[in-house]
Amino acid sequence: MKKFFSVLGLLCCYHWMYAQTPASTSVPPSQVTASLASVAKGRISGTVTDAASNEPVPFATAALIPAGSKTPLDGAVADENGKFTISKVAAGEYKLAISFLGYEEKILDNITVSDSKGEVNLGTIQLNPTVQELKEITVQGQKNLIEEKVDRMVYNAENDATNRGGDAADVLRKVPMLSVDLDGNLSMRGSQNIRVLINNKPSTITAGSVADALKQIPADMIKSVEVITSPSAKYDAEGSGGIINIITKKNTLEGFSLNTDISAGTRGSNLGLNGSYRKGKMGFSLGGFGRSGYNILGSFENKQSTLDSLGNTVLSLQQADTQNKMLMGRYTLGWDYDINKNNYMNASVQLGTFNMNMLQDNLQTQTFVNGNFLNSSLRNVDMANLSATFDANLNYTHTFSKPGQEFSILTQYSRNNQTNNFINTILNEELTTESQLKNINESYNQEVTVELNYQTPIGKNQLLEVGGKDIMRKVISDFTYYTAEGENGEFVPVNNNSLTNVFNYNQNIMAGYLSYTWSFLKDYSLKAGTRYEYTTITADLENETEGFKIPSYGVLVPSINLSKKLKNGNTLKAAYNRRIQRPSLQFLNPNIQASNPLNITVGNPDLNPEYTNNFELSYGTFIKSTSLNFSAFARNTTGSIQSIRDVLEGDIIRTTYQNIGSENAYGMSVFANVNLSNKFSLNGGTDVYYAMQANNVADPLYNASNQGLVYSLRGFGNYNLSNGWGLQLFGFYRGRQVQLQGYRGGFGIYSLSVKKDFANKKGSIGFGAENFLTSAIKMHSELNSPVLDQSSTNVMRNMSFKVNLSYRIGKMNVGTPKRRKSVNNDDLKGGESNAGQETSSAPMGGGTQPQSSRSGQGQMPASGSPASPGTLPKATSLANVGTSAKGTGLSTDSTQAGQIDSAAITGKWTGKLAMFDATLNLKAEAAMLTGTMSTPMGEMAITNGKINGSAFSFTLSVNGNELRHEGTVENGRMLLSTELEGNLIKGSFTKTN
Numbered sequence: 001m002k003k004f005f006s007v008l009g010l011l012c013c014y015h016w017m018y019a020q021t022p023a024s025t026s027v028p029p030s031q032v033t034a035s036l037a038s039v040a041k042g043r044i045s046g047t048v049t050d051a052a053s054n055e056p057v058p059f060a061t062a063a064l065i066p067a068g069s070k071t072p073l074d075g076a077v078a079d080e081n082g083k084f085t086i087s088k089v090a091a092g093e094y095k096l097a098i099s100f101l102g103y104e105e106k107i108l109d110n111i112t113v114s115d116s117k118g119e120v121n122l123g124t125i126q127l128n129p130t131v132q133e134l135k136e137i138t139v140q141g142q143k144n145l146i147e148e149k150v151d152r153m154v155y156n157a158e159n160d161a162t163n164r165g166g167d168a169a170d171v172l173r174k175v176p177m178l179s180v181d182l183d184g185n186l187s188m189r190g191s192q193n194i195r196v197l198i199n200n201k202p203s204t205i206t207a208g209s210v211a212d213a214l215k216q217i218p219a220d221m222i223k224s225v226e227v228i229t230s231p232s233a234k235y236d237a238e239g240s241g242g243i244i245n246i247i248t249k250k251n252t253l254e255g256f257s258l259n260t261d262i263s264a265g266t267r268g269s270n271l272g273l274n275g276s277y278r279k280g281k282m283g284f285s286l287g288g289f290g291r292s293g294y295n296i297l298g299s300f301e302n303k304q305s306t307l308d309s310l311g312n313t314v315l316s317l318q319q320a321d322t323q324n325k326m327l328m329g330r331y332t333l334g335w336d337y338d339i340n341k342n343n344y345m346n347a348s349v350q351l352g353t354f355n356m357n358m359l360q361d362n363l364q365t366q367t368f369v370n371g372n373f374l375n376s377s378l379r380n381v382d383m384a385n386l387s388a389t390f391d392a393n394l395n396y397t398h399t400f401s402k403p404g405q406e407f408s409i410l411t412q413y414s415r416n417n418q419t420n421n422f423i424n425t426i427l428n429e430e431l432t433t434e435s436q437l438k439n440i441n442e443s444y445n446q447e448v449t450v451e452l453n454y455q456t457p458i459g460k461n462q463l464l465e466v467g468g469k470d471i472m473r474k475v476i477s478d479f480t481y482y483t484a485e486g487e488n489g490e491f492v493p494v495n496n497n498s499l500t501n502v503f504n505y506n507q508n509i510m511a512g513y514l515s516y517t518w519s520f521l522k523d524y525s526l527k528a529g530t531r532y533e534y535t536t537i538t539a540d541l542e543n544e545t546e547g548f549k550i551p552s553y554g555v556l557v558p559s560i561n562l563s564k565k566l567k568n569g570n571t572l573k574a575a576y577n578r579r580i581q582r583p584s585l586q587f588l589n590p591n592i593q594a595s596n597p598l599n600i601t602v603g604n605p606d607l608n609p610e611y612t613n614n615f616e617l618s619y620g621t622f623i624k625s626t627s628l629n630f631s632a633f634a635r636n637t638t639g640s641i642q643s644i645r646d647v648l649e650g651d652i653i654r655t656t657y658q659n660i661g662s663e664n665a666y667g668m669s670v671f672a673n674v675n676l677s678n679k680f681s682l683n684g685g686t687d688v689y690y691a692m693q694a695n696n697v698a699d700p701l702y703n704a705s706n707q708g709l710v711y712s713l714r715g716f717g718n719y720n721l722s723n724g725w726g727l728q729l730f731g732f733y734r735g736r737q738v739q740l741q742g743y744r745g746g747f748g749i750y751s752l753s754v755k756k757d758f759a760n761k762k763g764s765i766g767f768g769a770e771n772f773l774t775s776a777i778k779m780h781s782e783l784n785s786p787v788l789d790q791s792s793t794n795v796m797r798n799m800s801f802k803v804n805l806s807y808r809i810g811k812m813n814v815g816t817p818k819r820r821k822s823v824n825n826d827d828l829k830g831g832e833s834n835a836g837q838e839t840s841s842a843p844m845g846g847g848t849q850p851q852s853s854r855s856g857q858g859q860m861p862a863s864g865s866p867a868s869p870g871t872l873p874k875a876t877s878l879a880n881v882g883t884s885a886k887g888t889g890l891s892t893d894s895t896q897a898g899q900i901d902s903a904a905i906t907g908k909w910t911g912k913l914a915m916f917d918a919t920l921n922l923k924a925e926a927a928m929l930t931g932t933m934s935t936p937m938g939e940m941a942i943t944n945g946k947i948n949g950s951a952f953s954f955t956l957s958v959n960g961n962e963l964r965h966e967g968t969v970e971n972g973r974m975l976l977s978t979e980l981e982g983n984l985i986k987g988s989f990t991k992t993n
Contacts, residue, residue, distance in 0.1 A: 042089035042113035046122035048082040048098055050129065056082030057127055059975065059988030061099035061912040067093035067109075077986050089113050096122070099912065100988070103127035151630070153177065153671070156927055157222040167291065168217035168246060173732050173749065175225050176671045176685045178244070179712050186210050188227070188242050189633060189667060189689055193581045193612070195238055197245040217330070220291050221272060223247045224927070229633070230561055230575035230616050232463055233515045233529025234453075237557040237580045265768075265802025268293040268326075281338040293356075297797045298776075300360075304598065304783075304790040306647045312369050314651040320363035320381075328354040339389050344397045351790055352389035356400050357382065365598065367651060378427045383595050387418040402693055404457040412449045416737035418442075422595040425487075433487035443477040465515040465529070475505040479591035487603050502542040503590055505605070507582075509535050523565040531557045533580070539605050541590065548605045555611075570621040571630065577614050583607040584747055587657050600648075601655045608659045612637040625675040625943065633689075637663040640741055642695055646702070647787050661740065664692045675943055684715035691738045701786050708738040726756035742783040742790075749777070749798075759807075766804040775799055900924070900947050900969055909974050911989030920974075920989060933965075 015772050048060040058080045063072040073094075078084040091114050100124045106127055113120060136442055155175040173180045179187045188194045196210055228243040261272040270291035277284050329352070336346035360381035367374040390413075398410040412955035424437040453467040481499040482491035497686070515529030534554040536568040540547030545569040559577035566572060589603040618631035640661035667689020674682045694705035717729040733748035750773075771777065776797045783790040911922040913935075922931040922942075927946030929952055945954035967976040974989040 007761045013041070041111075041115075042091060042118045042120070043085060043093075044089055044096065044111065044113070044122065045083070046096075046098075046125050047083040048078050048084065048100070048125050048127060049104075050314065052129060054126075056080070057100050057103065058082060058126060059973070059986075060084070060098060060103075060127070061987070062086060063097040064089065065097060066096050067095060072097070077988065080653065091115060091118075098125050098127060100127060103129055155225045155227075157219065157224055159925075159928060167219055168214040168222060170971075171219045171222050172214065172225060172244070174714060174716070174730060176224075176714065177227055177229070177669050177687055179687070179734050180214070186214065186243065186244075186358075188229070188689060189665070189669070191577075193610070193637075195236070196244045197243065199246070199248055200490065202846050208279050215250075216814040217246065221248045221274070221287070221330075229631070230577055230614065231559065231578075231579075232527055232561060233513045233531045233557070233559050234467065236469070236511065236773060237531055237533050237555060237578075251481075256290045260808075261804070261805070261806045263802055263804045264867065267295055267800040268802075283334075285332070285334040287332045288595065289331075289730070290329040291326070292328075293324065296324040296326075298322045299795045300792065302598075302790070302792045304651070304653065304788065306651055306653065306788045308647075308649075308651075313371075315368040315371075316651045317366045317368075318363065318596075318598065320360040323359045323361070324356065325359075326356045327352075328352070342399045342401075344399075345395065347394045348388070348392070350391040352386045352387075354385070354389075356385045358385070359383075360596075363596075378431070379835045380425045380427070381422060381595050382425075382976050383420075383422040385418075385420055387416060389416045390414070402457070404455065404463065406453075408453045410449075410451040410453070412447070414449075415444060415446045417444045419591075422593075424595065424597070435486070436484040436489070436491070437594075438484070438491055439479065439591075439594070440482070441477060441479040441589075443475070443585065443589070445585060446474045448472045456653070463517040465513070465517075466670055467513055469509075469511045471507075471509040471511075473507040473509075475503075475507075475585050475588075477503040477505075477585065477589050477591055479503070479589075480590075482576040485689075497541070497543045498590070499592065501544070503539070503588075503605070504512040505537070505539045505588060506587070507537050509533055525563045527559075527561045529559055531556070531559075533883050535582070535609075539588075550606065555609075562731070570619070573615045573616075573618045575614075579612045579614065580609050581641070582609045583657070587641060598651055599653050599655070604657045607641060607657060608638040608639060610637055610641050610659065627673045627944075629671045632668045633666070635663070635665045637661075640693075641845040642693070644695070645741065645783070645785065645788065653788060653790070658695075660697060661693060661695045665689045679720040681718050682716065683718075684713075686714075687712050693740045697738060704741045704785055706738055706740055706742070708743070709735075710738055714795070724761070725753045726757075728753045728755075741785050743781065745778075745780040747777050747779050755804075762809070763805075765806075768802045768804065770800045771798055772801070898953060905929070905947070905952065905969055905974075908992045909989040911974070911976075911987055913976060913978070913985065913987030918987070918989070920976075924952075 021407070044062075044064065046062070048057045048062075049055060050057055056078075058078060060078045060082060061075060062078065062084045064086050065072050074086055074089065076084040076086045092109045094113065096108040096111055097105060097678050098108070104127065106125060108122060108125070111122075112121060153176055155171075157171045157174075169186075172178050172186060177188055185192065186194065186196070207854040224247045226243075226245040226247065227244065231243055239993040258273070258275040260274075261270070263270045268291065270289065272287075272289040274287040274289075298317070299321050302316075304316050305867055306314050306316075308803050310315050330350065331352070332348065332350045334346070334348040336344070337791050360383075363381055364376065365378075366376045392413045393411065395408065395410045399404065399406050419772075420441045420443075422439050426436065428433045428434040436532070449469070449471050451467065451469040454464060455465040457463050479501060481494040481496070483494060484491045490546045511531060513529060513531040515527065517525070517527045519525045532554065534552065536552040538547065539550055557578050557580065559575075561573070561575045563571060563573040579623040585603075587603050587607055589607050590605060592600055592602045593951070594600040615634040615635045616631060617633075618629065620627070620629045622628075639659045640663045641657055641659055641663035643655050644660070645653055645655050667687065669685065669687045671685030676682065688709065688711045690707070690709050692705075692707040695703065697703045712732070712734040714732045715730070717727075719727045721727060729750075729752050731748070731750040733746065735746045737744040737746075739921045749771055751768060751770040752772070753768040754765055755764055757764045776795050776799075779796075781792050781794075813857075905922055905924045907922065909922065911918060917935070919934040920931060921934075922929060922945075924930075924947060927947045929947055931942045931943065931945070931954075933940050933942065933956060940956045942956065946952065951966065951968045953964060956963050956965065963978055965976055965978045967974055969975075972991060974991070976987045976989060978985050
C-alpha cells in the first residue's frame with residue numbers, strides 16, 4: 001500500500017498543514033488505509049505519449065478517481081518513457097485522469113477492476129498539446145547566511161552586504177568557530193594550526209603568513225567560506241585545527257557576463273571586474289581585482305622590565321604613532337574543456353601582487369636602570385611587505401560508465417616571491433638623521449605538485465578511494481643587513497654571517513592514502529581511512545661550512561568519522577583524526593627581524609613537526625524556523641611549536657621557536673540560525689574553550705605554563721525592506737587569548753550596512769559604517785616570566801564609512817557546468833596565523849566525501865540505504881540535495897558536480913506534485929532560493945531555500961509545521977520531491993516565463 005499511503009498521506013498532510021481553515025474528518029487516514037489493504041490487489045498501467053509526435057511524455061501524472069466521485073483516490077507519476085503503474089487497487093469502477101503541463105487533460109472512463117480482472121493495461125494514452133496562461137506572483141524572501149551541512153559549516157559571504165569594500169579578514173571574522181584578530185591572524189577554536197584553501201586548492205600566498213594573504217583577497221570576490229573541523233584521510237595530513245576553504249565568485253554558464261564592483265571609503269577603496277564566456281564545450285573566465293588601503297592610523301605603547309647579566313633591573317618605555325598603506329591586485333584566467341562524455345580538462349593561471357608599508361613615526365625609547373634614567377633614543381621605522389604570486393594548474397579527469405568510478409590527474413606549479421624589508425632612521429636631539437639601519441630579505445617559495453586519485457563504488461552502499469601525491473618544495477631566503485651614516489650616507493653590508501646570508505630549504509613530501517565509506521543500518525554512515533606521508537628535508541646557509549642535519553621522517557595518519565540520522569532530520573556525529581603540523585618559512589628563517597631593536601625575532605631551521613589528536617562530537621537539530629548546532633571537541637598536541645623569549649644585552653627581548661611544548665584544549669561551539677519571517681533573520685553563536693599550555697622546560701628561569709578560558713561572540717541581523725532596500729547589522733567580540741607566557745587582549749568590532757537594488761537587480765548601491773560609535777579600538781597584552789615582564793597597548797583608529805556600487809551586464813544561460821578538480825597542498829604550519837592549504841570535498845556521512853564525477857554521477861547517500869542506479873530516473877535523482885530526508889537516502893554536497901544557474905531556476909513553474917496542480921514562483925541568487933508555492937489549498941511561502949550544486953531544496957512552513965521539498969532541474973524541466981511519513985512523493989514542473 002506504499003503508493004496509496006503516499007498519495008493519501010499527501011492529501012491529508014497538505015490539507016491539514018496548508019488549508020486556511022482546517023478540515024475535520026470522521027475516519028483517520030491510517031484507518032482508511034488499513035481497511036483497504038486487505039482488498040486492494042488490482043493494478044492499472046499504461047503509457048502516455050504526445051499525440052502530435054508520438055514521443056513519450058515523461059513524468060505525466062495519472063490520478064485514479066472512483067466512479068461518481070471527483071476526489072482522486074490514488075495516482076502515479078510516469079517514468080522517463082511515459083510508463084506508469086498504479087498498484088494495490090481495490091475492486092471497483094474507476095476513471096483515470098491523465099495530465100501534464102502543456103497538454104490537455106484526458107479522462108478515461110469505465111475502468112473496471114475485479115477479482116477476475118485484477119490487472120488492467122490501458123495501452124498507449126495520447127495527450128494533445130495546449131498552452132496555459134498563469135498570473136504573476138511577486139515574491140520577497142530572506143537570504144540565509146549560514147548553512148549547516150553534513151561535514152562542514154558554510155558561511156554565504158555574498159549574501160552579507162556588510163562585506164563590501166573589505167578584505168578576507170573582515171569576512172572570516174563573521175564565520176562561526178573562526179577568530180581573526182586586528183592584525184589578521186586567524187585561528188579555529190583557538191588553534192592557529194589550520195589549513196586555508198582558495199577554491200579547493202592551495203596558493204603559496206599563504207605559505208609565509210595567512211594574515212598577509214587575507215589582506216590580498218577582496219571581500220567582494222568571496223562567495224562563501226567552508227569550515228571543515230574533521231578532515232578525512234584523503235586530505236593532506238597537515239592542519240591540526242581543521243580546514244578553511246574560501247570559495248570565490250565564478251560561474252561556468254553559457255553566454256557572456258561582465259560584472260563590476262566599486263567601493264570607496266574613508267579607510268580604503270577597491271575596484272573589481274569579473275567576466276566569463278562559455279560556448280559549447282569550452283569556457284573562459286577572467287577576473288581582476290584591485291584594492292587600496294589608506295588613512296589606517298593608530299599608535300602603540302610598550303613597557304618592559306628585564307634583568308641584565310649583573311642582576312640590574314632594566315626598564316624600557318616605548319611609544320609611537322603608526323600608519324599603514326596598502327595596494328594589491330589579483331588577476332585570474334580560467335579555461336575548461338569537455339573533450340567528450342567521459343573526459344574533461346581544466347586549467348587556470350593566477351597572478352597576484354601585494355604591497356604594504358607599515359610606518360612607526362617618532363618611535364621613542366627611554367631606558368632606566370634600577371629606577372635611574374640611562375638614555376633616550378628616537379627613530380622612524382619603515383617596514384615593507386612586498387610580494388608577487390603566480391599559480392598555474394592543469395588537471396584531467398576521466399569518468400567510467402559505472403557511476404561514481406573516476407580517475408584524475410592533478411598538477412600545479414606555484415611560486416611566491418616576497419620581500420620583507422625595513423629601514424630604521426635614527427634621529428639625534430636636533431631631529432636630524434644620525435644613522436640608518438636597513439634589512440633586505442628577499443625570498444621565494446616554489447612548489448611543484450602531482451596528484452593521482454581513483455575512486456570506485458563497491459555494491460550499493462560502499463565507496464573505495466585510493467591515491468598518491470608528491471609535493472616538491474624549494475624555499476630560499478636571501479637576507480642582508482646594511483648600515484649608513486647620516487641621511488645621505490652610502491649603505492654598507494654588515495660582514496656578519498648571522499646578519500648577511502642565504503638560507504636554502506628543500507622539502508619533498510610523498511604521500512599515499514586509502515579511504516573507505518560505508519552506509520549501513522539505514523541511518524548510519526562510516527568513513528574511515530589512513531594516510532602515510534614521508535618527508536625528506538635538506539637545509540643550509542650558503543656562508544656556513546655545515547648544513548642543518550634534519551632527519552627524514554614518516555607519519556601514519558588515521559581518521560574515522562561516524563554519523564547517525566535521528567528523527568526529524570537531526571544528526572549526531574562523532575569523529576577522530578590525527579594530524580601533523582610542519583613549520584613554515586616564518587618559523588624556520590634564521591634572518592633576524594629587528595625593526596624594533598628591543599624586540600627581535602629569529603627563526604629556527606632545526607624545528608620538527610608537531611602532532612595533534614582531535615576528538616569531536618556534534619549534534620544538529622531544527623526547531624520550527626530555527627536551526628541549532630552544538631559541538632564539543634578535545635585537542636591534544638605534543639611537540640608543540642611555541643615561542644620562547646629570552647633576554648639579550650640587558651633590555652633586548654629575543655623571540656625564537658622550539659618543539660618543547662604541549663597544548664590541550666577542551667571546548668564547545670553553539671550556533672543558531674533563526675528565520676523570524678521571509679524578511680527578517682537573526683544568526684548568532686559563541687565559541688568557548690579552556691586552554692592549557694606548558695613548555696616543559698626544567699630550568700625554573702624559563703619554565704612557563706598558562707591556562708584559562710577563552711571565548712568569542714558573534715551576531716548578525718538581516719532585514720529586507722520594501723522596494724529593493726535591505727539592512728544588515730554585524731557585531732563580534734573576542735575575549736583575551738591565553739598565551740604561554742601571558743595573554744593577548746580582547747577586542748570588539750561592529751558594522752551597519754544598507755543597500756538598494758536597481759535596474760531589476762542588475763545594479764546595487766550600498767552605504768556602510770564600521771565602529772561608528774567609537775573612535776578607536778584598544779587591545780592590551782601582557783607577557784610575564786621570571787626574567788622579563790612586558791605590557792603593551794595597541795590602538796587602532798578604524799572608524800570608517802564607505803559607499804559601494806555594483807553593476808552587471810550580459811546574460812548567462814544554462815550550460816554544462818563541470819566539476820573542477822585541482823591540487824591541494826596542506827603541509828605547512830603558518831606564521832602567527834598558521835595556515836596553509838587543504839582540500840575541500842563533498843560530505844559523506846559524518847566525514848568528507850571524495851570529489852565526485854561530473855554531472856552528479858556516483859554520489860552516495862549520507863544515511864540510509866542508497867538507491868541503486870536506476871531506482872529513480874536520472875533527472876529525478878536527489879542524491880545531491882541538502883539534508884537527507886527520512887528513508888530516502890538523500891545527502892548534501894557543498895562541492896557538488898554542476899551548478900544550477902540562478903537565471904535558469906528563477907521564474908514561474910507550473911505542474912503537479914502527485915495529483916495536485918501547483919505553481920512555483922522562485923527567485924535564486926547564488927546559493928539562496930526564495931519564493932512561494934500555490935496549491936488548491938492556498939499559497940505558502942518558501943523558507944530555508946538552498947541551491948546545492950545541481951540540486952535545490954526548500955521548506956514550506958505554515959502554523960509551525962514544516963515539509964521539506966527537494967529537486968533538480970534538467971533540460972528545462974524541474975523534478976520535485978517531498979518525503980511524507982517515510983514515502984517519497986514526486987512531481988514534474990515546466991517553466992512558463
